[in-house]
Every structure is written in C-alpha cells, then in structure tokens.
Amino acid sequence: MSIQVAVVDDHALIVQGLQRLMEQQPDIKVVATYASGSALLDGLKQHLPDVLLLDIQLPDKSGNELARMVSKLYPGLKIIALTSMDTIFHLKDMMQHGCKGYVTKQAGEEVLLEAIRKVHAGEEFMEAELEKRWMKSLLKNRKEQAVQTPLSRREKEILKLIASEYTNQEIAEKLFLSQRTIESHRYSLLQKLNAKNTAGLLRIAVQMGLVEFE
Amino acid sequence: MSIQVAVVDDHALIVQGLQRLMEQQPDIKVVATYASGSALLDGLKQHLPDVLLLDIQLPDKSGNELARMVSKLYPGLKIIALTSMDTIFHLKDMMQHGCKGYVTKQAGEEVLLEAIRKVHAGEEFMEAELEKRWMKSLLKNRKEQAVQTPLSRREKEILKLIASEYTNQEIAEKLFLSQRTIESHRYSLLQKLNAKNTAGLLRIAVQMGLVEFE
DNA sequence: TAGGAATTCCGTATTTATACTTAATTTTAC
DNA sequence: GTAAAATTAAGTATAAATACGGAATTCCTA
Numbered sequence: 486m487s488i489q490v491a492v493v494d495d496h497a498l499i500v501q502g503l504q505r506l507m508e509q510q511p512d513i514k515v516v517a518t519y520a521s522g523s524a525l526l527d528g529l530k531q532h533l534p535d536v537l538l539l540d541i542q543l544p545d546k547s548g549n550e551l552a553r554m555v556s557k558l559y560p561g562l563k564i565i566a567l568t569s570m571d572t573i574f575h576l577k578d579m580m581q582h583g584c585k586g587y588v589t590k591q592a593g594e595e596v597l598l599e600a601i602r603k604v605h606a607g608e609e610f611m612e613a614e615l616e617k618r619w620m621k622s623l624l625k626n627r628k629e630q631a632v633q634t635p636l637s638r639r640e641k642e643i644l645k646l647i648a649s650e651y652t653n654q655e656i657a658e659k660l661f662l663s664q665r666t667i668e669s670h671r672y673s674l675l676q677k678l679n680a681k682n683t684a685g686l687l688r689i690a691v692q693m694g695l696v697e698f699e
Numbered sequence: 700m701s702i703q704v705a706v707v708d709d710h711a712l713i714v715q716g717l718q719r720l721m722e723q724q725p726d727i728k729v730v731a732t733y734a735s736g737s738a739l740l741d742g743l744k745q746h747l748p749d750v751l752l753l754d755i756q757l758p759d760k761s762g763n764e765l766a767r768m769v770s771k772l773y774p775g776l777k778i779i780a781l782t783s784m785d786t787i788f789h790l791k792d793m794m795q796h797g798c799k800g801y802v803t804k805q806a807g808e809e810v811l812l813e814a815i816r817k818v819h820a821g822e823e824f825m826e827a828e829l830e831k832r833w834m835k836s837l838l839k840n841r842k843e844q845a846v847q848t849p850l851s852r853r854e855k856e857i858l859k860l861i862a863s864e865y866t867n868q869e870i871a872e873k874l875f876l877s878q879r880t881i882e883s884h885r886y887s888l889l890q891k892l893n894a895k896n897t898a899g900l901l902r903i904a905v906q907m908g909l910v911e912f913e
Numbered sequence: 914t915a916g917g918a919a920t921t922c923c924g925t926a927t928t929t930a931t932a933c934t935t936a937a938t939t940t941t942a943c
Numbered sequence: 944g945t946a947a948a949a950t951t952a953a954g955t956a957t958a959a960a961t962a963c964g965g966a967a968t969t970c971c972t973a
Binding site: 866867868882885886889895896897 | 958959960961962963
C-alpha cells in the first residue's frame with residue numbers, strides 16, 4: 486500500500502505542485518491538503534495520514550507549536566518540516582518539536598521524495614547541507630543550551646511590542662509597569678536570544694514567528 | 700506558437716512544480732529557469748522569453764531592482780511578479796517598477812495561468828483581492844507620495860547593515876566612513892521611511908525585500 | 914556643463930538602550 | 944505545599960541612537 490501524505494501550506498501554488506508531483510509517484514499518495522493550522526487539526530481527527538508535510542509559516546499558528554501539538558496527539562504520524570527557512574535555528578527548533586524530517590523548498594523534488602520515503606521507513610531525514618552546518622555549530626558552541634531557554638509569556642509580549650516600534654517607556658505605560666522592569670526583560674531577551682541589540686531581537690522575533698512584517 | 704515563459708525563483712520545488720504545470724498547458728512553454736537575479740540577467744542575453752515569472756525574494760538582488768533593470772533593458776518582455784507577499788506595499792512597488800502582473804503563491808494555478816495569458820495578450824493582471832485593497836488605499840491616502848521617496852544606494856547599503864545588527868560605529872569602520880556620516884544616513888532613513896527607531900527601520904527593510912530573516 | 918541629488922561630515926543636545934547585579938514578591942508546576 | 948521559575952524593579956554606569964541644522968564635495972543627468 487502506498488504512503489499516505491497530507492500537506493499543510495497556505496500557498497495553493499505549492500500544494501497543487503506537490504499534488505501533481507505525487508501523482509506521478511507509484512508509492513506516494515496525497516490524501517489531504519490544508520491551508521492553515523486549525524484546518525489541519527480538524528482534518529487529522531477525520532483521517533490520519535502516514536506522513537505530514539508541514540510548512541512553518543502559516544497564517545494562524547507557528548510551526549513549532551503545531552509540530553509539538555500534532556506529534557503529541559498522534560505519535561505515530563511522521564512530520565516533515567517543508568519550509569523556505571534554511572537556518573539551523575529552525576532546523577533545531579522543528580526537530581526538537583517532534584519533526585522527523587526537514588526539507589527546504591530550495592531543495593529539489595528528488596530530495597523531498599527521498600525524505601518522505603525515509604521518514605516513512607522510520608528514519609530521520611535532513612538535507613545534507615543543513616545537517617553539516619548543524620554539526621559544526623554543535624562542535625563550536627557548548628553554550629547552545631542557553632539558546633534553548635524558552636521565552637516566558639511576558640518576554641514574548643514585550644518582544645512583540647519592541648518589534649512594533651514601542652520604546653521601553655511606552656511599553657511600561659502600556660503594561661502599567663516600571664520602565665526599569667521593561668529594561669530588565671529586554672536585557673533577558675538579549676541574553677536568551679543571544680542578540681546584540683534591537684535589530685537582533687527583531688530578526689529572531691521574525692524567525693520565531695512572533696512578529697510578522699510582510 | 701506557444702507563450703514562452705522564463706521562471707526566476709530560488710525554490711527548486713516551486714520551479715519544478717511550475718514546469719510540471721506548464722507541461723500540461725498546450726499554449727505555454729517554460730523555456731528557462733533561474734535561481735538568482737544574476738543568473739537571470741545572464742540568461743536573458745542568450746534568449747528572450749515572452750513572459751517572465753519573477754520572485755521578489757531572491758538571494759542576490761531585490762525584486763523591485765531586478766524588475767526595474769529588466770523592464771528597462773527589455774521593454775517588450777512582460778514581467779509577472781510571483782511572490783508570497785500579499786501586501787499592497789509590494790504590489791505597488793512591483794507594478795511601479797515595470798511589472799505587468801502580480802500573482803501571489805497563495806493563489807491557485809488557474810489564477811497564474813490566467814495572468815500569463817492576459818499579460819501576454821497585452822493586458823495587466825492583478826489578483827482581484829489585492830486590486831480591491833489597492834483601490835481602497837488609494838482613496839484613503841493622498842500622502843502616499845511621501846512614502847515613495849526612494850532610498851539611495853548608500854542608504855540601502857546602510858539599512859542592510861543596520862538590519863544585520865551592526866552599530867553605527869561598526870558600519871563606519873566597515874565602510875571606511877566617519878561615524879557621524881552613518882548617523883546622518885540613519886537619520887535620513889528614519890525620515891524617508893517614516894520610522895521611529897531601529898525596529899521601524901527593520902520592519903520596512905524586510906517589507907522592501909532588502910533583508911531576509913527567514 | 915549646469916543644476917540637483919547624493920555623499921560626506923561636524924556641532925550640539927537629548928533620549929534610549931545596553932550591561933550587569935541584586936532582590937523582593939508572585940506564579941506555576943510537580 | 945514546596946521548590947523552581949517568572950515577574951517586578953532598583954542601583955549604577957556606559958554605549959548607542961535620535962534630533963536637527965548646516966555645509967562642503969562629488970556624482971549624475973538633462
């Protein structure tokens with residue numbers, strides 16, 4: 486029996502392209518497609534595929550959150566992150582949240598097909614290039630654990646406001662807190678995210694899906 | 700004779716998907732694909748297609764710059780912006796830089812095919828939804844012209860470095876300029892882009908496609 | 914080749930952010 | 944119900960960014 490695949494991506498063009506591709510594969514079949522995280526969660530209740538191709542940038546939910554939820558609800562389901570983000574940050578993030586594979590849209594079809602088949606067979610799959618970079622970063626930094634430190638609710642809230650061009654003082658007024666408190670949080674954010682300044686915070690906020698500019 | 704189309708996108712998956720799609724159209728043929736702006740510019744010297752599908756986020760050049768160059772060099776070539784950015788900002792930006800069509804990847808294949816055929820026939824094409832939003836924004840804001848103030852080459856360069864977490868001092872060293880010069884440019888950037896601080900600059904830099912975080 | 918835009922830079926201030934440490938309260942989770 | 948984590952906030956500095964105005968050169972382009 487062929488591998489049953491579900492696709493989650495808000496880009497119809499990509500979903501349709503993938504369907505067309507899979508049609509030509511004798512052993513792979515697209516059984517469902519979703520354009521949002523909530524649609525996916527609803528759909529999985531009806532029918533469970535073998536493999537899930539999951540985009541990170543979705544309109545409603547962030548990719549890691551979704552991966553965490555889905556892999557917890559359906560431990561047998563193999564998730565492959567399929568995204569345009571080719572950073573170690575995201576690779577790690579997704580693999581640590583239950584994904585079994587990571588493929589970028591920069592990669593060709595053959596890579597994706599290989600990923601689906603390997604992951605279905607129980608293996609893990611990452612693009613060679615990314616895996617190499619990951620290994621290198623592991624060897625370099627032992628303090629990577631610091632980077633893993635998750636952000637608290639308050640920190641995320643403040644990060645969002647920073648990204649929205651508010652100054653510490655304005656954030657303090659908005660949240661009825663002392664300006665010094667915001668400074669503290671901001672300092673923690675810089676530490677946790679290993680950023681140097683506001684620009685760095687913004688970059689990571691975008692990468693984490695906390696803020697959307699586009 | 701069928702419509703000759705060239706595709707520029709750094710996502711192999713999308714390029715391959717589009718090729719597969721066009722293969723099934725009797726009147727459309729993909730004659731070339733490129734993964735970067737410079738590859739496109741080289742390729743056009745060899746062979747000129749009828750229609751160009753152009754992604755905005757490319758590794759080397761920004762979309763509007765590329766559109767401007769190509770439409771100037773080859774006025775007969777019809778350019779369709781094919782992107783995941785569904786903002787009026789980008790729509791306007793690309794149409795003002797010589798594009799004849801604008802289609803998002805959120806749209807389905809039928810929309811893209813319609814765009815190609817219409818644009819090839821000499822019409823302009825925008826997604827209905829986006830066009831509606833554009834009209835609405837035109838009615839609202841007459842001060843849009845202020846936002847149009849273009850950035851100079853130097854300003855773009857500095858904006859990129861700001862987004863890359865460099866301080867004024869570091870940028871000054873990097874470019875062999877006085878720190879005061881960078882401060883001046885930074886001030887102009889804030890004025891031109893109507894931003895309040897670094898966070899605002901970053902937001903706009905991302906929207907302009909000058910910086911890519913993801 | 915003339916005029917305008919772009920680039921470079923300074924003066925002078927003020928505001929904001931960054932760099933740490935310490936520490937008292939709350940909340941949360943097990 | 945207790946330990947761990949989060950939240951709040953201060954002390955004490957320094958570094959960096961923002962806010963204009965002004966001005967000299969260089970670069971483009973009509």
